[in-house]
Amino acid sequence: MCQLLGMNCNTPTDVTFSFAGFAQRGGRTDHHADGWGIAFFEGAGVRQFVDVEPACDSGLAKFVRGYPIQSRNVISHIRKATVGEVRLENCHPFVRELWGRYWVFAHNGDLKDYAPHLHGHFHPVGSTDSEQAFCWLMQELAKSHASLPPVDELTRTLRELVPRVARHGTFNFLLSNGEALWAHASTKLCYIVRQHPFASAQLADEDLAIDFAQHTTPQDRVAVVATTPLTRNETWTTFAPGELRVFVDGAPLAG
Amino acid sequence: MCQLLGMNCNTPTDVTFSFAGFAQRGGRTDHHADGWGIAFFEGAGVRQFVDVEPACDSGLAKFVRGYPIQSRNVISHIRKATVGEVRLENCHPFVRELWGRYWVFAHNGDLKDYAPHLHGHFHPVGSTDSEQAFCWLMQELAKSHASLPPVDELTRTLRELVPRVARHGTFNFLLSNGEALWAHASTKLCYIVRQHPFASAQLADEDLAIDFAQHTTPQDRVAVVATTPLTRNETWTTFAPGELRVFVDGAPLAG
DSSP: OOEEEEEEEEEEEEOHHHHHHHHHTBTTSSBOOSOEEEEEEETTEEEEEEESSOTTTOHHHHHHHHSOOEEEEEEEEEOOOSSSOSOGGGOSOEEEEETTEEEEEEEESOBTTOOOOOOSSOOOSSOOHHHHHHHHHHHHHHHHOSSOOOHHHHHHHHHHHHHHHHTTBOOEEEEEOSSOEEEEESSOOEEEEEESSOOEEEBSSSSOEEEGGGGOOTTOEEEEEESSOSBSSSOOEEOOTTEEEEEETTEEOOO | OOEEEEEEEEEEEEOHHHHHHHHHTBTTSSBOOSOEEEEEEETTEEEEEEESSOTTTOHHHHHHHHSOOEEEEEEEEEOOOSSSOSOGGGOSOEEEEETTEEEEEEEESOBTTOOOOOOSSOOOSSOOHHHHHHHHHHHHHHHHOSSOOOHHHHHHHHHHHHHHHHTTBOOEEEEEOSSOEEEEESSOOEEEEEESSOOEEEBSSSSOEEEGGGGOOTTOEEEEEESSOSBSSSOOEEOOTTEEEEEETTEEOOO
16 A cells, blocks of 8 residues: 655645655555655645655655755655556656646555546546546546635535545545645545644654754644654544545644 | 756656756856756656756755756756746746646747737646746647647647747747657757767866767767757757757657
8 A cells, every 4th residue: 555645734844854754664664665756835836756766765755855845735655556557657646737726646545447537638647546536636626616716615526526536446645736735535544733832753664753842933833644643652633434634724624 | 048958869868967067057157046947758757856046056956967867858947037936836847738648848038918818728827928838838739639649740730839929029948748859949049969979078068078979879869959059069050030840769850
């Protein structure tokens, strides 16, 4: 199974601590050695880094770990190839533009007998079921709204669309347009909100701890979503099967 | 004026030599210190690196210079902001998907009073005239062909479309879908084809020389397109004003 990591914050935040532990899962502490990727929003722009090397060995991953990118929305993925070869175009996260915004998507799970009718303007470049599902979601969002709607309207539309994909298999995913982070769990996803008073955290996958109080202001709030808890000494909230949550400004919205 | 660099090859080739000289133009040997970007095709996938730091100082540019990415199609750009702020979303090259292929575009020049009717599915994320022109080209290509046509058909369509943009100002651009590299000059663009027997080349912008014979096989062929010649001791061919050329497998196609 692949691994997902998402971050949504109320102020641009450095993701390197979470990414340091997460990247160990790409071939070292877990078996997901078939490429990885990370995408950061920076304003309306996106930086996307993808690689077919295992994340724990990749020169690019080492560079990202040391590069203090400040972002309010981050999605990362470590891939265990199940459908589609180990090729760059099959590495998540995927990026598309809709309504003059970039959309970033990463998926964990397998969709069986999944061949959506892609009659619109979004077509997969690679050969994964995941990119097909992303293109279908983009197509259906484009049909449902003439221009970018508010976050709660997008969430309502996604609540209608997502079950139509999820019935084909396991559909744990992260989706962001730079404003909000949507997270859906079929089987495995959890999250934590870090806010004042900040404590220290101990990475589960690497011998590394951080005292967030030294790196934050009392106003900062950060939500982190991951396949399994990234830290040992914090309490993560598990998603219920079929649950779709949306995070804005570092906190889950009600509903 | 911004600077463009394109490479099209018949075999995956390392762009680091040309990029080393080119990156010096981002703030050191020339005044284009408002960000830079580079995109490489790798199979059907694309790596895009963009940065708002000057290319000569950027940590990311340093990383790219040392990272031996092997690609058959590369587009790079150093930006002198004229329209649109210095923000990540305004850095070229821009990437969009059409017909299940990624398309990469970078532009040098200014378009005056340019407000194309974007009624299709491609909308700019940033505020540059360049991204507007790219979205319009993608929209019109999508209207002209139901699916990916052969390169020569795409070239015919582009020959009809490009003058409709170019009449608004200076429209030097590079465009690639990973199969071909299209290059159009309003004012300033030149190219060179390197093939057997390979000689050595001396960078114009940095004290660096390379003997291509040591890094190539007799079958290799590489076309490099740039705003101005990147080397001192080679003969570059200048584009005529209004000329659109397409490069496939490291050579310009006739016509």
